[in-house]
Amino acid sequence: MSWRNELLAVWAVTLRNALMGARNVFFFFELLFWPIVGVLSIGLMSRFLELTEAQASFVLVGTIALSVVNVCQLEVAYAVLLDVWSKSLKHQFLAPIGIRHLTLGSWVVGMVRSLAVFVLLAALGRWAFGFHVLQPGWFALAMFLLGCFLTAWVVGVAVCALITLFGNRAEAFAWATVNMVLVLAGIYYPISVLPDFIAAIARAIPLTYFLDAYRSHYGFASEFRAPIATGLALSALYAALAHWAFLAAIQRARRTGLLLKMSE
Amino acid sequence: MVSSLGMLAIDARDVEKTFRSGWPRRRETQALRGVSLTVERGAIVGVLGPNGAGKTTLLSILATLLTPDRGTVMVLGHDVVREAGALRRRLNMASGRPSFLWSLRVAEILAFYGRLYGLSGATLRRRVDGLIELCELGPYRRIPYSDLSTGLKQRVALAKSLVNDPELLFLDEPTLGLDPDVSVRVRAHIARLRREQGITIVLTTHYMREADELCDEIAFIKGGRILARGTPGELKRQIRLGEVIALRLDPARVPWLSEIPGVLRCVEVDGWVECTVDEAEKRLPELLRALHTDGVVIRNVQVREPELEEVFVELAK
Numbered sequence: 001m002s003w004r005n006e007l008l009a010v011w012a013v014t015l016r017n018a019l020m021g022a023r024n025v026f027f028f029f030e031l032l033f034w035p036i037v038g039v040l041s042i043g044l045m046s047r048f049l050e051l052t053e054a055q056a057s058f059v060l061v062g063t064i065a066l067s068v069v070n071v072c073q074l075e076v077a078y079a080v081l082l083d084v085w086s087k088s089l090k091h092q093f094l095a096p097i098g099i100r101h102l103t104l105g106s107w108v109v110g111m112v113r114s115l116a117v118f119v120l121l122a123a124l125g126r127w128a129f130g131f132h133v134l135q136p137g138w139f140a141l142a143m144f145l146l147g148c149f150l151t152a153w154v155v156g157v158a159v160c161a162l163i164t165l166f167g168n169r170a171e172a173f174a175w176a177t178v179n180m181v182l183v184l185a186g187i188y189y190p191i192s193v194l195p196d197f198i199a200a201i202a203r204a205i206p207l208t209y210f211l212d213a214y215r216s217h218y219g220f221a222s223e224f225r226a227p228i229a230t231g232l233a234l235s236a237l238y239a240a241l242a243h244w245a246f247l248a249a250i251q252r253a254r255r256t257g258l259l260l261k262m263s264e
Numbered sequence: 265m266v267s268s269l270g271m272l273a274i275d276a277r278d279v280e281k282t283f284r285s286g287w288p289r290r291r292e293t294q295a296l297r298g299v300s301l302t303v304e305r306g307a308i309v310g311v312l313g314p315n316g317a318g319k320t321t322l323l324s325i326l327a328t329l330l331t332p333d334r335g336t337v338m339v340l341g342h343d344v345v346r347e348a349g350a351l352r353r354r355l356n357m358a359s360g361r362p363s364f365l366w367s368l369r370v371a372e373i374l375a376f377y378g379r380l381y382g383l384s385g386a387t388l389r390r391r392v393d394g395l396i397e398l399c400e401l402g403p404y405r406r407i408p409y410s411d412l413s414t415g416l417k418q419r420v421a422l423a424k425s426l427v428n429d430p431e432l433l434f435l436d437e438p439t440l441g442l443d444p445d446v447s448v449r450v451r452a453h454i455a456r457l458r459r460e461q462g463i464t465i466v467l468t469t470h471y472m473r474e475a476d477e478l479c480d481e482i483a484f485i486k487g488g489r490i491l492a493r494g495t496p497g498e499l500k501r502q503i504r505l506g507e508v509i510a511l512r513l514d515p516a517r518v519p520w521l522s523e524i525p526g527v528l529r530c531v532e533v534d535g536w537v538e539c540t541v542d543e544a545e546k547r548l549p550e551l552l553r554a555l556h557t558d559g560v561v562i563r564n565v566q567v568r569e570p571e572l573e574e575v576f577v578e579l580a581k
Contacts, residue, residue, distance in 0.1 A: 004382070004384075005382045008379050008380075008382060008383075008384055009379065009380055011379060012376050012379035012380050015376070015379075016365065016368070016372075016376050019367065019368060019372060020365060020367050020368070023367040023408075024367065082365055083365070086363050086364060086365045086366055087363040088363045088364045088365060090324075090329055090357075090359075091357075091363075091364065091377070091424070093329065094327060094328070094329060094352065094356070094357055095352060095377060095380040095381065096349060096352040096353050096380060096381065097380050101380075251331075254328075254329065254330055254331050255330075255331050256283070256284070257283050257321075257330060259329060259330070260320075260324055260329060260330065263363065264361070
């Protein structure tokens, strides 16, 4: 396949997801309502508990990360979910489309949507609680967002694999998996407070390192030696594993007939 | 790898497929039990059979949507398992129960699939416009898929199946649930596709008239096995259903007709007496002579082959 055709296939998925998203009022709800509720409730709680500015920043970073990762990973999961809901999965896999086109195309839309969520929450955080996302500088912010996007991509592709493996019943994974990952990654707390065996799992999650690196600019000493490099390396490893799992799940669905069952 | 059988669009041999389901008790359903099928390039072949016979499973394997458990399947010279990627560019499929993303408009659906097949810019626009015109979807090009009627959805599916200019087209019950006038137009369109573009077409249908009208050859499948294969005429002869001599008589009822040698049975249908005979050419003069001798007035006579539907009923028993 030529580069032109590769890009066209990715663009086809990007455009499809963007059009579907733009025409669904619930997608906007998902984009705005929960993220705003999250930042407001956590921000107000930090005020009630009289947290220091640094502590409030710590939890608000977690709240914003949660929204950004959630919105982005759900969009990646839509690569399969939209076709499962509309029962058009067989048409998609009858065409010469690879999983890379599906996951990259929907990831692009996910990044745009979650970037919009981030800008909105950053403005809200600044206005309501004096939290400044650019305090650590542009590079640190870019690495933090990249970490969120990469984590969302990996989780989204893993969710696609689970749905393709178990069928419609596995839809709940799309909403549940990411929250489990976020809880383990130390979304509102440093992972040093976790029990040892859970902390070991947390150290295997890329987002843990990106959160750690970004929060270090708000006065919290980093728990890791090279958090960004470690986060990037882990993301690359998991992205490869998730794509392999997705591919294997599709091959299995072609073998068991699940691909057709999900289209009827 | 390109097969040496250049004239064959499909060469499937001893294909087996078993579905397993249920937990903890596994249930096994043998969908295909050693199916072999060859289809020449440019032909229209019908795969007929009762529900659960294995028609859709066979089509899905040929279209790379399912992998076979056993057997070899070469389609357009490609192995359907090892060379599925290359093959997918050259075939397409439309189903009688189509589904596409609900919010996308007709033109957007066609453009989405067109891009997956490498079309872009003016070429993509021309192809989408051409298919919309061909399938009479002009007034609906900006209508979301979920707002279309069943017939229009099927036309979208047909248009989508042509977006990559396929060499081989699978049509799974293409006129299911369509109004008769739309069905006639869809059938005419299928025939035109083969005539003008030389597309090889494999279709499944429950409408025997459709199969009789469109197909060069028919494979009758039941219980995962191909039971009979041939042209519609060959199939009718193959299962020895005989021929039908239909008579409009006065008086309308002649009880002794079925006692004439060579007459297999006689039934009354809408004022006609339909006599199934072993050989019409031989029995018609004998019947007419006997009726004339008995003073029965013969108002009309027709000789016809049995309907394909009767063949289907006979094979499905």
